[in-house]
Amino acid sequence: MGGDHPDTLNSRNNLACAYQSVGDLGRAIPLLQQTLTDYERLLGGDHPDTLTSRSNLACVYRAVGDLGRAIPLLQQTLTERERVLGGDHPSxxxxxxxxxxxxxxxxxxxxxxxxxxxxxxxxxxxxxxxxxxxxxxxxxxxxxxxx
Incomplete structure (x- = not known):
């Protein structure tokens, strides 16, 4: 598959979320940052997987109190999800x-x-x-x- 395969990116995103769930934000943040960069490069900024990755990174930023990074990412994700998925989509x-x-x-x-x-x-x-x-x-x- 390779490092750029969507399944690999999804696995990396899931691993970062696992790190987050056990409180290892030092490992979660760089992994989420790299995964988001790769999703944007490979799938584009408005692909649903990219939007999920951006949301995950923003939520980790919020968890560590970095609201200056979290809020703009969350605003961007909301705007893109409204445009791509519609206002009533659960995401x-x-x-x-x-x-x-x-x-x-x-x-x-x-x-x-x-x-x-x-x-x-x-x-x-x-x-x-x-x-x-x-x-x-x-x-x-x-x-x-x-x-």
Missing amino acids: TLTSRHNLAHAYQSAGDLGQAIPLYQQTLADYERVLGQSHSLIAMVRANLEQARSA
């Missing part, structure tokens, strides 16, 4: 939620709360009232409102 809704969470982490509740509200309404409409993601978004919105 687009996840991007909107991730951006709201980053704004909340940055203390920008004026940006976070409306995004949470829009995401919650769209999740309820698209996925149904009982979907597990609804509870997570609702909890994050309630937390942001009480901050």
Whole structure:
């Protein structure tokens, strides 16, 4: 297959996410950065796998408190997912939620709360009232409102 094969990139992305899940962000970040560069080079900036890779990197940046890097990547991912996948696609809704969470982490509740509200309404409409993601978004919105 080789290092540039999409399956190899997917495996590298999954390995980086595994590092993230066990808290080894020192290994996750450079792996995600390289994977994103390779996805962009091979598949283009708006391919769904590239968008997932960009989102994963942004979420790790948010986890380490590097909101200056996280927020622009999340904004870019949301814009591209809305354009490529549409506003109601679950990945687009996840991007909107991730951006709201980053704004909340940055203390920008004026940006976070409306995004949470829009995401919650769209999740309820698209996925149904009982979907597990609804509870997570609702909890994050309630937390942001009480901050």
